Amino acid sequence: MTSRAFIYLPKKLFELSPPGGGRFYTKLQDAFAARGWNVAIRQRYSIHAGPEYDAPGVHFVHQGLVRQPRVFNTAIAYIAPFWYVDPRGVFGESSIGDMVFDAAAEDTADARAFFERLARRNIGRRLTKYPQPGVSPDIPQGCIAVFLQGPSQPVERAQHCSEALMVERIAAASNGVPVIIKQHPRNHDPATLNAVARIKDRHPNVTLIDAHVHDMLAACRVTCSISSAVSLEGMMHGKPAILFGKTDFHHIAQTVKAAGDVRAALDSATRSAPPFAAYLHWFLQKQCINMGREGWFDRILARVGASQ
Numbered sequence: 001m002t003s004r005a006f007i008y009l010p011k012k013l014f015e016l017s018p019p020g021g022g023r024f025y026t027k028l029q030d031a032f033a034a035r036g037w038n039v040a041i042r043q044r045y046s047i048h049a050g051p052e053y054d055a056p057g058v059h060f061v062h063q064g065l066v067r068q069p070r071v072f073n074t075a076i077a078y079i080a081p082f083w084y085v086d087p088r089g090v091f092g093e094s095s096i097g098d099m100v101f102d103a104a105a106e107d108t109a110d111a112r113a114f115f116e117r118l119a120r121r122n123i124g125r126r127l128t129k130y131p132q133p134g135v136s137p138d139i140p141q142g143c144i145a146v147f148l149q150g151p152s153q154p155v156e157r158a159q160h161c162s163e164a165l166m167v168e169r170i171a172a173a174s175n176g177v178p179v180i181i182k183q184h185p186r187n188h189d190p191a192t193l194n195a196v197a198r199i200k201d202r203h204p205n206v207t208l209i210d211a212h213v214h215d216m217l218a219a220c221r222v223t224c225s226i227s228s229a230v231s232l233e234g235m236m237h238g239k240p241a242i243l244f245g246k247t248d249f250h251h252i253a254q255t256v257k258a259a260g261d262v263r264a265a266l267d268s269a270t271r272s273a274p275p276f277a278a279y280l281h282w283f284l285q286k287q288c289i290n291m292g293r294e295g296w297f298d299r300i301l302a303r304v305g306a307s308q
Helices: 023-032 108-122 153-158 163-173 190-202 213-219 229-236 259-271 276-287 295-307
Strands: 005-010 036-041 058-062 071-076 083-087 143-148 179-183 207-208 222-225 241-243
Touching: 005 023, 005 207, 023 036, 023 058, 023 276, 023 295, 083 163, 108 229, 143 163, 143 229, 153 190, 153 213, 153 259, 163 179, 163 190, 179 213, 190 207, 213 229, 222 259, 229 241, 241 259
Parallel strands: 005 036, 005 058, 058 071, 143 179, 143 222, 179 207, 222 241
Antiparallel strands: 071 083
């Protein structure tokens, strides 16, 4: 009997030609077909559960949070070319968040080589997810860099406080250290920006800035966000992260849930020297699927086999 695989995409991706846009999902479809599987791409109607996911076969749900047998939730894992193929969810809901990171268990040479390749590719080529300004204004060295994400379902699920409240708390705890804030390149929230403008009036060390992400990361002492991929990118620059939401890359970051925790988190983050190379190797290379590495499909098949 021929094995079956189903790929579920939201309407905007399903209607592309080819469905999914010709990258990860086309490669996944082609790889299964080459092994003799029957593959179907369908429109996704639920990210949580559904009877369609009970059909015999293995199911891949774009940005899903499905927790059913033989279902894997898929999405780009913050930084290309790494992807989730996860049985619990993506981002803050992925299974990685519940795992234990042990830096001592990582091969130091492998982790360092991986980290250097990652930094050369992303920092050296100034790569990030969204288009950035070509020239950045002057950025104060040793600043606190805050990255807004705007409203979205993943951010709203993750956040321990609103972005406006996050900025308010950081400004109050900054002790005059420059706080530079970058709004999301595409996802703007007028209410948050209005709140930031009022905060700037009370705190002259707070600035809203339009700068390249990598210039901000090079200059800052710490990154702050609800759950932004930029905080993970900051680790390539050796910059610690403070997170104001639930993430699956919290293991070497500071996570803030209450207003009184911000000052302590800033102090702790700037004093610590987390094992960035070991962590990024563990998180991206081991827990996610590196689509730029040979054997990516065998790793997916291993996960499928383990779920049977």
